[in-house]
Structures are given as C-alpha cells and as structure tokens.
Amino acid sequence: MLVFSKARLVMLSVPKTGTTAYETALAPLAALVVRDPPELKHAPLYRYNRFFRPMLEKVLGPGIEVIAVMREPVSWLGSWYRYRQRPFLDGQAVSTRGLSFDDFVQAYTRGDRPPHAEVGSQARFLAPAKNGCAVDRIFRYEDPGQLRAFLEARLETRIEVPRSNVSPAAPLTLSPETAARLARRHAADFALYASLR
Template identity: 30%
Template sequence: MMAFPRHGFVLLAMPKCASTSLEAALAPYAELVIDRPPGLKHLGASGFGRRIAPRLAADGHERDSYELVTMFRDPVRWLESWWRYRARPESLRHKPGADSSEMSFDEFARRYVDGDPDAPTPRGRPGQFLTIDDVVEVDRVLAVERPEAWQPWFRSRLGEDVAFERRNVSPPADPELADGTRAALVDFFAPEYDVWSRLQETGQWAGARGTRLVVPPRAR
C-alpha cells in the first residue's frame, strides 16, 4: 500500500496485480509506503479503513480528500497467476505446503472454487478486496492489462514522467481448463466479472465507490 495524499490518491496493492512493479516505480514519490509484512502491504478496502485511513486523517487528510485506487485483472488470470506463483521454488520458503508445482491449473481452479482448505490456493477473492459489507469502497479501479490507461493516470497525478518496469514475473505456462471447470470459475467470479466489464471501454472505472457488489456466501 502506498499513500500519496498530497497528490490526491492512495493505492491499494491487490495481490497478483503488478504491485511489485508499481511499488518500484511509485514508492519514491509516496508519503507513506507499507511494503511488509504481506498482510499489511496487501491491505484491502476494509483493512485500509480500519488501520490507515484514521492515520491519514490525523495528519489532515480526510477520506474524501483523496481517491482510493486499486488495480484489477481478469479474475481467471488472477487465479492463474497464483497457480504459477506457488509453483516457484522460492515461494515455498515463505509458505511451506503451498506448492502447486505438481498440480494442473484445472485441479488448482476446482479446489479453489470448492474451498478446499488443504489446497495451495489463495484465500479470499478480488471482489472482497474492493468492498466493505458488499459495497465498493475504492473510488477508481484500473485494469492491469491496460497500461495505456493507468500509466498516464499515475504520471498525470504525480506530475512526473515515471518509468514502469515488469518485475516479479512468474514462469511462463500454458494452462488448460476443462469446459466444466471454466464454467464453474466464471460462475464463481460473477461479482469480479461485473467489475471487469466496467473496465473494458476505457481501462478504468472511476466513481466506483458506493456500488453494491454482491459476493456469494461461499467466498473465503
């Protein structure tokens, strides 16, 4: 998480959404950077509201004085990124037992949808990251896959010609999904695809705050 209240925004670091690259490029301009531990670095809207917003308010930056921003990506690609990441040998040093190297993406996806507690799948989902009580709390959502939209936005806000590089890239893979598994994922990720659909025209969704995004009860 990085805060730029003098530039009018705070960036929440959704996991698997270019957070490492963004931190490398933007941290020098930030007034507050929380890069560890992961539970704080990747605070979602709810955690931000409880832990960071009061701190900013105490410094004279009330919530409505800045935009709360996050990146977003196709939810199936988001899950695929987790599968690839947890197949990397170095990731096992930080989370023993979270090994997907011998698991197909199809199995990984099915166990994620089923909520298997023993699977090396991520906990939670992108929709939860954005919401408090099923209502979107972030003001602006930017599509990771559309750098032509978000790079100029950050540069404009900072007034600097910021250079962005790709970092922390997982190994290449060409995963396959059975038709039934893909259909189950699309159904499971219905709230996320609602968000995703709003990004297709311009690569960003401004004015997102206050939109109801109903996340199914089986979300973890």
C-alpha cells in the same frame, strides 16, 4: 500500499496485479510505502478503511482518493498458480507443483479450499465498506497505459515501470466445465472486472 500525501492519493496493492513494479517506480514519490508484512502491504479495502484511513484523514483531511488495479479473474488465478510453482515453495502446502491449472482452479472453487488454492478474491479485496468507504477508481491490469497516464497526470511526473516479480511461464488451460464452475462460483469477480471501463 502507496500513499501520496500531496496528491491526496492512496494506491492499494491487490496481489498479483503488478503493484510491486509500481511500488519500485513510485516509492521515491510516496509519503508512505507499506512493504511489509504482506498483510499490511496487501491490505484490502476493509483493512485500509479500519486502520489506515482514520490516520490519514486525521493528518490530510477527508477526500483522499483510493485507486487499485484489478486483473482479469482467470489471468489472476493463473498468476497465483505460476507463482506457487516456484522451487522455493517445493514441499510446502501452498505449492502448486505437480498440479495442472485446471486442478488448481477446481480446488479454488471448492468451499473448503486446500492451502495451495487459498488466494482470496479480488472482488472481496475491493468491496466497499459499510460506512461508504470505497475504491474510487479501479484500473484494468491489462491496460497499463491508462493507469500510467493517470498517475503521471496526478503525480506530475513521467513514470517508468519496470517488470518485477514475474512468475515463470506455465500452461493455463481450463476445461469448459471448470471455466463454467469458476464463472458461477466467483460471479462477483467477473462482474466487477466487466464493469471496468
């Protein structure tokens, strides 16, 4: 999570949406950079609302804009799958080594997910709070130019975003049955992504 006090802007770090690269590029401009632990770095909106928003509004006043990045749902799952193929996870319950992407997505759509498929939901991460706190702008991961232009205008500086934390390549093929099950079980993610301009 990045907080820009002068710009009155907070950028949430949705996992697997390139936010580590933005953190690298923008940390020198931020008043607050939450890097660790992952539960705080990747604080979903409800956690931001409960813990960070009251503190920031006490200091900066109300009206802080919250932005985030969302990735196309199948691509997002593909990034998780590839990340969990990395050798440092071998032998751990979260490793996807030896599994096909279709197997991984099938496990993700189950009610009782195994550890390797427990990756959350972008729609839940970004869901508005009951008190009305919501993400003001969500940018598509697949259109980085739009986010970069917004940040450059808001932060009044040129931004170079390096590639970082890139997962190894792997085939990401889904059977029609699995794709349909994913779309049905996680309709909120697909609907939210489709709603983004």
